Amino acid sequence: MTSPLRTVLALVGATLLLSACAPGALLNAKPPVPDDWEPRGSVSAMVAFAPGGGSDRSARVMAQGLNELGGDYNVNVENKEGGSGAVGWSTFLSEEGNGNALLVAETALNTLPLVYDVPFTYESFTPLVMFAKDSRMVVAREDSPYDTCADVVTASEKRRVVTGSSGKTGADALVIAEFQQEGGKFGTVPYGSTGEVLTGLLGKQIDVAPASAASVKPYLESGDFKALCTLTTERYDDPLLGKVPTAKEQGMDAEVTVWRGVFAPKGISKVQRNFWIKDLHKAMKSKTYRDYLKADLLIPADVSGRDFAQYLDRYDAQMRGILR
Incomplete structure (x- = not known):
C-alpha cells in the first residue's frame, strides 16, 4: 500500500517536473547577479508547517525583523504544510537560484530524510543563519x-x-x-x-x-x-x-538540541547569500527578536554561512546515530 506521505510527494514532484519542462524553460538563462544586488519587492519566507506553531512563529519574527530594516523589499511568510514538513521543503526545491526566496526551518530538516524517502536533505538548500536553539x-x-x-x-x-x-x-x-x-x-x-x-x-x-x-x-x-x-x-x-x-x-547521558535557522535556495550567488546573512544579523539586533527569545525561553544562537553548514554536518551525523 502506498503511504500518504509518498503519494503527496509524488504529486509535488510531478508538478515541479512539469514546470521545469515547460516550453522555453531551458532557454530562459538568468543573467549574472550584479555585485550591488539587493532584493526588490516581495520576498517569500516559506515555513513548512501550519500557522500558529513554533516554526510559524519563528518565521514571522524573522520576517518582521527584516521588514523593520526599511529595505526595498517586504518579506511575507508563506505556509506550505503537509507530510511533517516534506511538502514545503520539496516545493522549495523549485526556487533554485532565486535570491528573493527564503526558507525558515528547524531540526526536522535533518531528521525527516533519515526516516522517510524524500527528494531533499539539508544539503539541498543554502544555509544562511542559525538564529536560535531550543530543547525539551x-x-x-x-x-x-x-x-x-x-x-x-x-x-x-x-x-x-x-x-x-x-x-x-x-x-x-x-x-x-x-x-x-x-x-x-x-x-x-x-x-x-x-x-x-x-x-x-x-x-x-x-x-x-x-x-x-x-x-x-x-x-x-x-x-x-x-x-x-x-x-x-x-x-x-x-x-x-x-x-x-x-x-x-x-545520571543520564541524554541531551536534545533543536536548531532554528534561515536558508536560501540552492544555486544563489555569493553576493545574494552575503546580503541575506548581513540583513539577518541586523534583524537579530531588533527588540522583536530579543523579545521572542525571552518569551519562548530559547537559547540565543548566531551561526552563519560556512559555520552553519558545518554545524548541520555534525548535527546530521549525531541524528544518524540516534534515529538509525
Missing part, C-alpha cells in the same frame, strides 16, 4: 508517581509507560530516542502538536510528555504538572525552570 523538558501530572526522568526510564523497564509525541522526526521523538538509549521502553501516542500532547497528559491519556519549556511553564505555574528534567546542557536561566535538573544531573 519532560513533565508529568502533579499526582504522578515519577519525580525524575531517571524514575521514568527505570519504571519503563518493568511496566508500560506511555508518552506522547508531536511528530516522528521532531524534538519529542528525539527525547524518546535518547531515553530508549538509556534502556527505556515506551508506548508512544502520536499527536498533531505540542498543545495536543499536553492536553493528552491532562486527560490521563499518557503518563509523561516531552515539550518545549515555554509551552509547559504555565502548567507548572498552575500546579497541574511537575517537571521531571530538562534535556538542556545547563539549567534554564529562569526563576521557576532553573530549579529543574537536567537529565545529565540525574
Whole structure:
C-alpha cells in the first residue's frame, strides 16, 4: 500500500517536473547577479508547517525583523504544510537560484530524510543563519508517581509507560530516542502538536510528555504538572525552570538540541547569500527578536554561512546515530 506521505510527494514532484519542462524553460538563462544586488519587492519566507506553531512563529519574527530594516523589499511568510514538513521543503526545491526566496526551518530538516524517502536533505538548500536553539523538558501530572526522568526510564523497564509525541522526526521523538538509549521502553501516542500532547497528559491519556519549556511553564505555574528534567546542557536561566535538573544531573547521558535557522535556495550567488546573512544579523539586533527569545525561553544562537553548514554536518551525523 502506498503511504500518504509518498503519494503527496509524488504529486509535488510531478508538478515541479512539469514546470521545469515547460516550453522555453531551458532557454530562459538568468543573467549574472550584479555585485550591488539587493532584493526588490516581495520576498517569500516559506515555513513548512501550519500557522500558529513554533516554526510559524519563528518565521514571522524573522520576517518582521527584516521588514523593520526599511529595505526595498517586504518579506511575507508563506505556509506550505503537509507530510511533517516534506511538502514545503520539496516545493522549495523549485526556487533554485532565486535570491528573493527564503526558507525558515528547524531540526526536522535533518531528521525527516533519515526516516522517510524524500527528494531533499539539508544539503539541498543554502544555509544562511542559525538564529536560535531550543530543547525539551519532560513533565508529568502533579499526582504522578515519577519525580525524575531517571524514575521514568527505570519504571519503563518493568511496566508500560506511555508518552506522547508531536511528530516522528521532531524534538519529542528525539527525547524518546535518547531515553530508549538509556534502556527505556515506551508506548508512544502520536499527536498533531505540542498543545495536543499536553492536553493528552491532562486527560490521563499518557503518563509523561516531552515539550518545549515555554509551552509547559504555565502548567507548572498552575500546579497541574511537575517537571521531571530538562534535556538542556545547563539549567534554564529562569526563576521557576532553573530549579529543574537536567537529565545529565540525574545520571543520564541524554541531551536534545533543536536548531532554528534561515536558508536560501540552492544555486544563489555569493553576493545574494552575503546580503541575506548581513540583513539577518541586523534583524537579530531588533527588540522583536530579543523579545521572542525571552518569551519562548530559547537559547540565543548566531551561526552563519560556512559555520552553519558545518554545524548541520555534525548535527546530521549525531541524528544518524540516534534515529538509525
